[in-house]
Amino acid sequence: xxxxxxxxxxxxxxxxxxxxxxxxxxxxxxxxxxxxxxxxxxxxxxxxxxxxxxxxxxxxxxxxxxxxxxxxxxxxxxxxxxxxxxxxxxxxxxxxxxxxxxxxxxx
Amino acid sequence: xxxxxxxxxxxxxxxxxxxxxxxxxxxxxxxxxxxxxxxxxxxxxxxxxxxxxxxxxxxxxxxxxxxxxxxxxxxxxxxxxxxxxxxxxxxxxxxxxxxxxxxxxxx
Numbered sequence: 001x002x003x004x005x006x007x008x009x010x011x012x013x014x015x016x017x018x019x020x021x022x023x024x025x026x027x028x029x030x031x032x033x034x035x036x037x038x039x040x041x042x043x044x045x046x047x048x049x050x051x052x053x054x055x056x057x058x059x060x061x062x063x064x065x066x067x068x069x070x071x072x073x074x075x076x077x078x079x080x081x082x083x084x085x086x087x088x089x090x091x092x093x094x095x096x097x098x099x100x101x102x103x104x105x106x107x
Numbered sequence: 108x109x110x111x112x113x114x115x116x117x118x119x120x121x122x123x124x125x126x127x128x129x130x131x132x133x134x135x136x137x138x139x140x141x142x143x144x145x146x147x148x149x150x151x152x153x154x155x156x157x158x159x160x161x162x163x164x165x166x167x168x169x170x171x172x173x174x175x176x177x178x179x180x181x182x183x184x185x186x187x188x189x190x191x192x193x194x195x196x197x198x199x200x201x202x203x204x205x206x207x208x209x210x211x212x213x214x
Contacts, residue, residue, distance in 0.1 A: 002111040002213045004156045004169065012158060014167050016123060016204070028209045035212045047213035049111045051119060051206040054175075058204050060121050062111065062169065064213075068161075097123070097165050099158040102135045105142045106109050106154035106171075 002047040002064065006101045010046060011071055013063045014097040021056030023090045028052055030090065031061055034083035039063075042077060044070020068098065109154040109171065113208045117153060118178055120170045121204040128163030130197045135159055135166055137197065141190035146170075149184060151177020175205070 019027055028050055035048040046064035053059070065071040074080050088094075126134055135157055142155040153171035160166070172178040181187050195201075 002211050004109040004111070004154075014121070014123075014158065014169075016121075016202075032210045032212070035210075040212060040214065045214060047111075047211065049211045050209045051121065051204075052209045053204050053206045055205070058206070060204060060206060062121075095123075097158075097160050097167060098162070099160045099165070099167060102157045102159045103139045103142075104109050104154065104156045105139070105147060107147065107152060 002049050004101060004104050006104045011065045011068045012099045012101060013061070013065065013071060014099060015061040015063065015094060016097070017059040017061070017087070017091045017094045018057060019059060019091050024052060024056050024059060027059045027087060027090045030083070030087055031059065034080070034087070038077065038079040038083055039074065042070070042074050042080070044073070109156050111208060111211050113211045118172045118175045119206045119208060120168070120172065120178060121206060122168040122170065122201060123204070124166040124168070124194070124198045124201045126164060126166060126198050131159060131163050131166060134194060134197045137190070137194055138166065138168055141187070141194070145184065145186040145190055146181065149177070149181050149187070151180070
């Protein structure tokens with residue numbers, strides 16, 4: 001289970017992929033496969049949370065890593081590069097947002 | 108504490124605000140205030156998680172509601188409207204993504 005907590009000092013990557021609706025499910029499946037096969041086995045991985053927008057035009061991966069350094073090291077992993085290249089073929093554009101949690105308010 | 112879980116049937120709004128870096132902290136403060144004063148008291152609110160991008164140009168609110176209907180009802184609440192109008196003054200653009208969790212993979 002993924003948790004969001006402002007007091008945990010972790011690195012969050014919110015990656016917004018813009019897709020044609022016909023490609024949305026294929027990208028979701030590919031991101032899940034990439035996470036299961038590669039990302040989750042890399043040092044510093046905490047979680048990946050794949051979201052499908054109801055309009056069919058976006059996929060959002062809300063991912064957590066122990067640090068920016070762990071995330072950046074992943075970018076040079078050959079399996080991760082292969083998965084990312086496959087994903088790029090399915091998307092019109094993407095906007096990877098590197099962020100920290102400023103506050104988390106829940107009931 | 109906020110949790111992300113693909114088996115929970117909830118409504119997720121990932122709202123990406125594009126800002127000038129000089130306005131980022133003010134928007135973060137305003138979203139926290141709006142959540143504490145108004146949103147958290149509305150029916151169906153589950154959580155709001157305010158993120159600051161390291162480049163200063165984005166603020167992301169990862170929000171959870173019990174249903175799309177609860178979220179849409181909030182849009183007509185007069186206090187919520189007031190908070191949203193204040194936020195609009197601080198942002199260049201925003202992209203509210205209505206979504207569901209397709210998968211959540213964590214260590």
